[in-house]
Amino acid sequence: MRVSVAFRDDRLELDVPDDRLVGSWEGPEPMEVGAFLDRLRRELDGPRGFPPLAQNVVPGDRVVLAVDSEVPELARVVATLAGVLSGAGVESIRAVGLGPIPASQRDDWPASVPLGEHDPGAADPMAMAYLASTGGGRRIYLNRELIEADVVVSVGVLGFDTVLGYRGPWSTLFPGLSNAETQASERKSPAGVGRRGSVLEESAEVSWLLGSLFHVGVLPGRSGAAGVVAGEAGAVREEGIRAIEGAWTFRPEDRADLVIAGVGDPGRPTSLDDLAAGLATAAGLVRRGGKIALLSRAGGPLGPALSRLSGLDDPARGGAKALRGLEGAPDFPAALAVADALAWADIYLLSALDDDTVDDLSMIALGSPEEARRLASVSPSCLVVSRADRTRAGARRA
Structure with missing residues (x-):
């Protein structure tokens, strides 16, 4: 059977015999x-x-x-929001982003909406402002732009998340636009993908304290957008979670000896967090002791947790234990996912990381996507998953 796996702006075509193909997944169809x-x-x-x-x-x-x-489609979403607000007589519209806007979006960004990039570790004490204390006693600091605004409209991507369970416009506000100290604290209480936890509930409380009650959640497709939900924050959260579950859950009948997984959005750099999320998905589909071939263009420097993992003699043995004490590190969730995957299966990795770094992480560097095709040709069974970083997956027969 002819199948393919997409990773960032690339695609690998594969011919896998029907009796060896356990299943394939590409994600939801995007809207025009x-x-x-x-x-x-x-x-x-x-x-x-x-x-x-x-x-x-x-x-x-x-x-x-x-x-x-x-x-x-962030630039077009912002332009549409700005058009509605301007039509209602609003003249002052600004945007604050969680990170740099992808190059593919910059040309379409509306000139009437100045954009600032949030820095959770900003040295300038005026960058953050105190909002209030939660019912649990946490003092909440947010980007000052939010505190000084009359109206805050939050826009987020709907998806699974290791810390909150589910991400969306609620997580854009909190912990996304909070300070580094708060973000580190929240990483110590991860709910796990697809589970509701304390951080999700706290994010809802912060939205209420801020008075940001109009939220917009955009559901991604395999490329582009697959849907959108807007309205009252709580209603958007509940409908958004239903949309995430329905669109991005993959349940094949069985695990496979080899999982070929693609990671990364078209037109957007692939992070090491994306890579780790893809590994976690693949580990949920491969048989213990099997092989994962992860295809990506992920790169960047290792953070403190991944660096500790790479410094071990054998990260596949005791890697999770070695990460104790780093729970607040920005890359702790990623490092823990990598350690768990290494303990479960052999990992073959195509990425922008240099071969020595891949080797230090106890993975086998792939020189080209075609090497994954050779792995598929000799594997007794195979699963193919595109957009593994966004997907929650697990075999029905574990």
């Missing part, structure tokens, strides 16, 4: 851009559990859009 923007406008005019966006503002309001840079 025009249809997606029409759907977004309808959501803004008829949101869930809340008045239309234009009725949430008055002329003279200072509006800040809190945006996640991973939102598909």
Whole structure:
């Protein structure tokens, strides 16, 4: 059977005999851009559990859009929001992003909406401002732009998340736009992918404390956007979680001896966090002692947790134990996922990391995607998964 695996802007075609192919997955079909923007406008005019966006503002309001840079079609989403707000008489519209906007989005970014990039570790004490204390006693500091705004509209990508269980516009605000200390603390209480935990509930409380009650969640497809939900924060969270579960869950009948997994969005750099998320997905599909071939263009420097893992004689043995004490490190969730995957299966990796770094992590560097095709030709059984970093997967027969 002819199947393919997508990774960032590339695709590998494979011929796998039917009796050896356990299953394949590409993710949900994207919407055509025009249809997606029409759907977004309808959501803004008829949101869930809340008045239309234009009725949430008055002329003279200072509006800040809190945006996640991973939102598909982000520039067009922001332009559409700005159009509705401007039509309601709002003249001051700014955006604060969680990270750099991908190059593919910069040309379409609306000139009328200045964009700032959030730095959770900013040395400038004026970059953050105190909001309030939660019911649990945590003092909440957020990007000052949010605190000083009259109206904050949060825009997030809907997906699974290791710390919150589920990410969306709620996590864009908190912990996304909080300070480094708070983010490190939250990483010590991970809910696990697809599970509701304390950080998810705290993010809802922070949205309420801030008064950011209009949220927009964009569901990614295998490329582009597959859907959008807008309205009252709680309603968007619940509908968003249902959408994530329905669109990005893959349940093949059985595990396979080899899993070939692709990682990365088209047009966006692939991070080591993406790589680790893809490994976690693949580990849930491969038989113990089997092989994972992960195809990516992921690169970048190793953080403190991954560096500790790479410094071990054998990260596949006792790697998770060696990470104790680094639970607050930015790359701790990624390092833990890598350690767990190494303990479960042999990992073959195509990435932008140099071969020595891959070797230090007890993985086998692939020189080209075609080497994964050779692994498939000799494997008794095979699963093929695109967009593994966004997918929650597990075999029905574990």
